[in-house]
Amino acid sequence: MKSKIALAFNNCKKEKRPALITYTVAGDNTKNNSLKILNKISKHADILELGFPHNTPIADGGQIQGSSHRALKNGIKLKDVFQIVKKFKKNNPHKPIILMGYFNLIYQNGENNFLESCKSSGVDGLIIVDLPYPENKNFANKCKKKSINFIQLLSPTTSKDRIKKIIKNSHDMIYYISMLSTTGGRLKVSPKKILQNYNTIKRINPKKNLVIGFGITEKTISSLKSANGLVVGSMLCKIITNSLKMGQNPVTKLDKVVYNLKKKII
Amino acid sequence: MKLKIRKNLPLIDQHDKNFMYGGKFGGNFIPETLKKPIDDLTKLFGKLRKNKNFLKERDHYFETYVGAPTPFIKLENLTDHLGGAQIYAKVVSEANGGAHKIYNATVHCLIAKKAGKKYVVGDTGAGYAGKMLSMAAKKFGLKCKIFMGAKDIKRQRPNVEAMRKNGAEIIPVTTGSQTLVDAVSECMRYWVSNCDTTHMCVGSTVGPNIFIKICAWSTAQISRELMKQVKEEFGIIPEKLKLINCVGGGSSAAGFWNEFMNTHAQFIGVEAGGPKNSKLHAAPLTNGSKIGILHGAAQYVIQDKEGQIGSTDSISAGLDYPGISPLHCFLKDAKRARYTSASDEEALYAYQLVSKLENISPSLEPSHAFAEAIKLAPKLKSSEVIIVNSCGDSLKDKDIIKQKLGSYIR
Numbered sequence A: 001m002k003s004k005i006a007l008a009f010n011n012c013k014k015e016k017r018p019a020l021i022t023y024t025v026a027g028d029n030t031k032n033n034s035l036k037i038l039n040k041i042s043k044h045a046d047i048l049e050l051g052f053p054h055n056t057p058i059a060d061g062g063q064i065q066g067s068s069h070r071a072l073k074n075g076i077k078l079k080d081v082f083q084i085v086k087k088f089k090k091n092n093p094h095k096p097i098i099l100m101g102y103f104n105l106i107y108q109n110g111e112n113n114f115l116e117s118c119k120s121s122g123v124d125g126l127i128i129v130d131l132p133y134p135e136n137k138n139f140a141n142k143c144k145k146k147s148i149n150f151i152q153l154l155s156p157t158t159s160k161d162r163i164k165k166i167i168k169n170s171h172d173m174i175y176y177i178s179m180l181s182t183t184g185g186r187l188k189v190s191p192k193k194i195l196q197n198y199n200t201i202k203r204i205n206p207k208k209n210l211v212i213g214f215g216i217t218e219k220t221i222s223s224l225k226s227a228n229g230l231v232v233g234s235m236l237c238k239i240i241t242n243s244l245k246m247g248q249n250p251v252t253k254l255d256k257v258v259y260n261l262k263k264k265i266i
Numbered sequence B: 001m002k003l004k005i006r007k008n009l010p011l012i013d014q015h016d017k018n019f020m021y022g023g024k025f026g027g028n029f030i031p032e033t034l035k036k037p038i039d040d041l042t043k044l045f046g047k048l049r050k051n052k053n054f055l056k057e058r059d060h061y062f063e064t065y066v067g068a069p070t071p072f073i074k075l076e077n078l079t080d081h082l083g084g085a086q087i088y089a090k091v092v093s094e095a096n097g098g099a100h101k102i103y104n105a106t107v108h109c110l111i112a113k114k115a116g117k118k119y120v121v122g123d124t125g126a127g128y129a130g131k132m133l134s135m136a137a138k139k140f141g142l143k144c145k146i147f148m149g150a151k152d153i154k155r156q157r158p159n160v161e162a163m164r165k166n167g168a169e170i171i172p173v174t175t176g177s178q179t180l181v182d183a184v185s186e187c188m189r190y191w192v193s194n195c196d197t198t199h200m201c202v203g204s205t206v207g208p209n210i211f212i213k214i215c216a217w218s219t220a221q222i223s224r225e226l227m228k229q230v231k232e233e234f235g236i237i238p239e240k241l242k243l244i245n246c247v248g249g250g251s252s253a254a255g256f257w258n259e260f261m262n263t264h265a266q267f268i269g270v271e272a273g274g275p276k277n278s279k280l281h282a283a284p285l286t287n288g289s290k291i292g293i294l295h296g297a298a299q300y301v302i303q304d305k306e307g308q309i310g311s312t313d314s315i316s317a318g319l320d321y322p323g324i325s326p327l328h329c330f331l332k333d334a335k336r337a338r339y340t341s342a343s344d345e346e347a348l349y350a351y352q353l354v355s356k357l358e359n360i361s362p363s364l365e366p367s368h369a370f371a372e373a374i375k376l377a378p379k380l381k382s383s384e385v386i387i388v389n390s391c392g393d394s395l396k397d398k399d400i401i402k403q404k405l406g407s408y409i410r
């Protein structure tokens, strides 16, 4: 049986457009609001990434740190994250949801325990920022056995040899990091260059769904639309920050922004 | 299962193929982007440490720039005052810059030059790691950026001024607790974005494996010197010998013990116990913290049930860190070293007593080690020997000491 993630990509390919993938942090700015946000933006986005926040992230830029900080201050726990997923899935059973975070939370929760909760709440995939290949082999296999996608990352520093191995070990989706940066850095490489790298990787196995993330905003998204999927994260976190600052409702604000992002890639 | 230290292999090399010590400490829990730079650095360092010319170069700078060997002295007055074991100090604070952080900083700059990098970045808590990196960077013609928690910038003013004088750019870190843990995170994040042009120096034996290795390999100079000095002083390694060292990240202790690994010398590591009546501390080994992942490595770390890294408190900025080197986790579980803690108050008292009685004046970090020596010595026979690594000078702590004790002596 095809995974919901694979089906989402198939769908987009039929419509000759990239998948729009959003990233927001669970519990930002409240548990309720982050669920409302997911419900709203899932009308426009194809795949939803949901961050489970960690207080010592070594690869997140300021925007996502800010979101994580808000969520943690609100007391968000792993069990709340799963609850949000579960509630979301009740109304949107087919929309794929990917949890993203750092390994220590899984380590403390217990790998099996964590995957059990993923399964019962309806999580479709996992991105673990600090569990690279080959150290992730064991855990990635466990995921596979549970039909949960383990999403491998590639970066501009990844050697060709390594890329091949990682692709071989990948499931339905691979994430290409556009540039040397933490999340949310300004796009410091031209879209043309990013697509060049992207296409080199793509040629190794054209069947794999390869998405681009890091630094993508409403300004750059359309220039990258030949990719299989595009992830927008920090920009969304920033909009939550700004709307809170200005006393606006982050839910309606985000709904509008994601709608506009979608318009730019169809 | 009891872990075992192997005899004929340096401690830093006693890891498995995943770079784990004892199968559970260390490793490389890093973002994909850092895989290649860390791989490159691992290969380069692997080559350099076998290269005779590089070793010569290192020894040359250790001698002429760092000032090796640092003194080994008997603390006659303290010994008399306490009336028990003979107490000695390895006065590492006599090294250029005033602390052991100079060894790691010098080696990192030499490596950065070999790697063709023009920029170095580093983290700092007490400000020594940053001060030394800024010094060495200046000496070797590298541009230097230092990440330091805003709280530490305030409490370690003299070292901040030194860094500025050396031309380093100091980046205040205002996230989280605004101390060392946040400085290391921010420095790593910076490196993720700039690893193509910039060399990163981690200020202690923490972080991804290669940084643990380079650091412990560098500070090992302390015990190479000490081994000779001990043999000169006693003819043999004294039958009952205790080597006491404070541990923050653990670089000073790792270097102080390394050459004695296969001897009968006892190792005692002293963590920061924090304020006497506070729940907060920076002593994960003493207080039985669980294994978790911090800054790219598995280690005993102060954290909550969920895996969020916990808050710490210590009067000593250099020890105020929730984690501890995987090397020390390994030594603890192999029962090769014993770990305990000293409170803020005990460290202050030790600073005061040693500064009053002796010609040295330890900073608040090694004062934690002296606190343990002061506790132990009276219970021991005069044939027993305690050596404390006095790895920092109190001058940097003048403000804190004045505020806490009313006056500062040195």
Ligand SMILES: Cc1ncc(COP(=O)(O)O)c(C=O)c1O
Residues within 6 Å of the ligand: B099, B100, B101, B125, B126, B127, B128, B129, B203, B204, B205, B246, B247, B248, B249, B250, B251, B252, B253, B317, B318, B319, B363, B365, B366, B391, B392, B393
């Ligand atoms: C003088 C001094 N001693 C000890 C430490 C603790 O670090 P480590 O445990 O790596 O030696 C520091 C750290 O800044 C320091 O400055």
